[in-house]
Each structure stands twice: as structure tokens, then as C-alpha cells.
Amino acid sequence: MPALHPDVQALLVMLRAADAQPLESLPPEAARRSYLAGRRALQPPPDEVAQIRDLAAPSPAGPVPLRLYRGEGPAPEDRLPCLVYLHGGGWVLGNIDSHDWVCRRLANLTRACVISVDYRLAPEHPFPAAVEDAAAALAFVAERAEGLGVDETRLAVGGDSAGGNLAAVLALMGRDGTLPQTALQVLLYPAVDLTQTSEGYERIVAGQPLTASTMRYFVDHYVPQARDRTDWRASPARAASLAGTAPALVLTCGHDLLCEEARAYAHRLEREGVPVTALHLSDQTHGILTMSRLVRTSATILSFVAENLRERWSLGAEGGRGGR
Template sequence: MNNLTNASKEYIANTNKSPKYYHLQPAEVRAARALCPQPKIDLPLLKQKIDRKIPVRDGNEIDVRIYIPNGQGPFPIIIYYHGGGWVFGNLESADAGCHLLAAQANAVVVSVDYRLAPEYKFPTPLHDAFDALLWAYEYATELNGDPNNISVAGDSAGGNLATVVTHIAKAQNGPDITAQVLIYPVTNMDMTTTSYENYAYDLGLDRDGMIWFGEHYVNDLAEYEKNTVSPLLQNNLRYLPKALIIAAEYDVLFDEGVAYAKRLQEAGVPTQHTVMPGLIHSYFSKMEFFEEDTKKTVQLIADFIKS
């Protein structure tokens, strides 16, 4: 692992100063992360950035943040689901990446603050994710967006939600999704791959941390076998939209991303698998360490969405 970037090494050194999150309670870690300052970077001007609440199926509301670019529109729409193992993350942790994406892709980005485990276990985060897609489709014109050009995207657990949403949309005759963008996604909760062995500790996502996340997310470990938790287990991928899978080179999730890309390609789905060399899991939401890498990733996504 001598090929780790300097940014990766700096991030690892910084995180090693604190207790491992999986030795703490979720509320403790969320509180500590809420105190971290937002990265100080120059972001391009957008026409609007709007926070609002939207209804979901159980009668509650969740928050979304809408990024509207400059220009006439109607714009493509990207529904974005943040990472954090279904336990952490919020609109703030995804803010810089979504802001850049709206400007670079010239798209309306809807960042979804789905409810978190363990307070809201599977399938509530997934239901929130799909309900946000339905809401964006219904209100696309109000957002100056194109209801016929909707993509889904997400990092880590958010990538998991994004691709499972594409399955649900087809199964339930929901909105047509034109593309899926999955940044180091969770696709299989088996956790026995070679990358889980090689990159198990101190590389952004520990194996023990992934076990901790999974146990908080599901109601019973048998749910790992559900294809709505482990989308690699889906029988039929032929009807899915084109996919961009972005991998961090040193990541426990690397192999399952490769496996998902291979299955999509074998099913005839146009799929691009891109490896970010020297990087580790979670880089996309850590702009204070990985600003240039995040910008490169946003450019990859923008080019893919526009293709």
C-alpha cells in the first residue's frame, strides 16, 4: 500500500487520533461529527440552494436539499443519497459534493436526508430513498428539471440505496431512471472477499466497522441475503439503466464493486468501472482532505450523465 496518496495518508493519520466509531454508540459519533467544521473551499455560484421537507409513505417528512444551476433549463435531475453506513451522514456531509455536481453536470441535484439506522432500520431508509425519487419526479417541473431525465447517485451505503432504487422503480412501474452513479457502493453484505481481507483496517472503512453498520441497519442478519440489501444477489439486471461505478483502490468494498460491474456488463447494461488510484473509502465526503479527488470524481460523473 505504498501507493496511497498523501491525502489518504493524512486522513488515516487524522482519524487514528480518535476512538474507532464502531466502539461507540451512533448518537455519540453523530454528535462528534456535527461539531466538525465544514471544509473551506471555493464553490461555484448556483442559481438556488433550497432546503425543504417532503412527505414519505408513513406520514412523516424528511429533509431534502435542492441545488439548481444557472441557466434556462429544464435540467437533468440527479437524486443523491449520502454515505455513512445507513447510520451516519446528512445533508451537510454531502453538501460540497452535491454543490459541485449541480454546477459541473448542469443538473438539478436533490440530496436526500433519509432516516438513519438503528432508529430507523431497513427498509425505512430505502423507502425514504424511493419516496424521494417519486417526489422529485412529481415536482420536476417546479424544480426546473426534466422528469424524463432522472439519474440516481450515491456513495457507499448511498450507492447501495441508489442501485436498489433502480430495481424498485422497474418492479413498481415507477419513474424511468436514465443512469445510476455508484461511488464505492455496498453491493453484497457477505463480507468475505479478498479486498475485505487485504484492506480490513485503517483504510477509511474497517471490516469491523462494516459489520457494525450492517448489524445496525438490518433487523436480522438473515436480511443480508435479501437482494434489496445486497443487490449483487438480484437475479435479473438486464433492465437497469447505464451505470458508472467509481472505486477507491484501497477499499474493503472494492471486489464487490467489480463483481457488480461485471454482472451488469454480462446483462448487457452499459457499465463503466473506474478506479481512483491511491484512494480510500469515504474520500468523496471528506472534502477537507480530498478536494482535488472529489473534483475529479464530480467531473467523471458529469461527463457520464451528459453522455
């Protein structure tokens, strides 16, 4: 096992001292309350941004709540590049508020727009509800770009953990023409294979924020039918081809049970001709971006993500696309 960063060691000591019930031992509503309270405790005060707007994207299942963040710096009339962000939480936990700090910071660092998506959660709304909501959100942003102050030729999609899974799926849908093609897919310690067969499920069974039993709890709620777990909309790693998807930024952490599957996904993207920036942090663990009060590396990672977004957006719509 690789060494742990001192901040992560301190985080794990704090989590053990709290002696909180494992998320997988709680019913979803209680787990959601516990998760949200933890995010609030582990994140610093939120950044001020130039503008926040609560919106809703229409969908056949009903309006999908969104929150638009406009970073400080650009003129109010400027049409900005935009990152459509999907929060983590195992498709069961999390919402716009749990990832508010992350989205504010990215909006300011990119001097652009971030739109956070409050997709439906399992088990009340199992697969493919989250995919449908995420797709409706991206389509809405592209269609209503002018009114949102967004440059529809410079879109990106991204997310952490379960949100990284959804972002990878949207990138495949963009490749296939179902959704707009984006300049970048930002996959932050993503879950990409819900068959749960990677080495991480044997390696991380205790002592980390995300363990094998926690991940099984999430997957059982999100995709209760085992046959659906090989559907590429649930497991993008099971797609027949990844060629032609948007350039990718893939973050992996050495003490994360999703590490092996996410690194394999990055390697496969590269083999199939997709430009990839892979950032592997051997001494970090899952979920650090929403634990930034204790894990200082989180701010550095977001700066790195922002610089990658700015670079891709500067290439323009065509320059930011992978080959087919």
C-alpha cells in the same frame, strides 16, 4: 496492497494523529456528531449555487426532507435534468449537511439540478426504512417535476457508499416499474452485498477510514436480522437479475474494503447487458469525496461524474436506458 496516493497517505497520517475513537466504539448519536464534524473539517468552503430549496417528499412514514440545488448558468425558467442523491454514512451516519459540498459541486458542474435526500437512519429506523424514503423521494421528484423546475425525462440516481447501495436498489425498482426509470445510476464506492463475505473484509481490518469492524457496526445497525441481508433491497448484488437497469457509473478504490464487491457488481451489470463505465482508482480509499480538502482527486472524480451525467442526459430518456 497497491500503492497509496500521497494525499491519502497524508490523510491517514492526520487521522492517526487525531487519535479519535473508532466510530464503531461509539453509540450512534456520538458517532454522528463525530462524523459530521469530520466532514466539515475535511471539506473546502461550499460552492455558491443559483438556488437552494428545502423540500419534503410525502411518504407513509412521514415527510422525507430534501434539499434542491440548482446549478449556476441555466435560465431560472429552464427545466433541468436532475440527480437524486443519497448520502453515505453506513445508513447510520450522515445527512444533507454532511454531503452539502458534494451536491453543490455536482449541481454546478452539471449545470443541472441535484436533490439530496435525508432518509431515516438506523438503528432507530432499520431496513427497509432508508429504501422506502429513497423511493418516496424519487417518486416525488418525478411526480412534481414541473413545479421543481426538473425535466422528468432526464433523471438520474446516485450516491456514495451506503447511498450507492440505495441508488442501486432504486435502479432495480425502476427496471421493475415500481419507480421511474432513470438515465444513469451513479454508484460511488457502493456497498452492494451486506452478507460481508467479500475479500475486503479480510484485507482491510485497520488503518483505513472504513474497516471491517466499522462496516459490521453499520450493517448490524441497519439490517439487524441476518436473514434480511440477502434481500435484494439490502444487497442489490443478490438480485436474481440486473438486466434492464439504468446504465451505470461505478467508482471503486483499491484501499476500500468494498472494492471487490463493487467491481464484481460492475462486471455483472456488464455481463447482463447494462452499459457500464467503471472507474477504478488503485491508490485511493473509501470516503474521499467528503475529504476533498486533503484529497485533491475528489474534485477530479466529481468532474468525471458530472461529464458522465451530462452525456447520458444529452441522449434523452430513451437513449439513456439499458436494454431489457
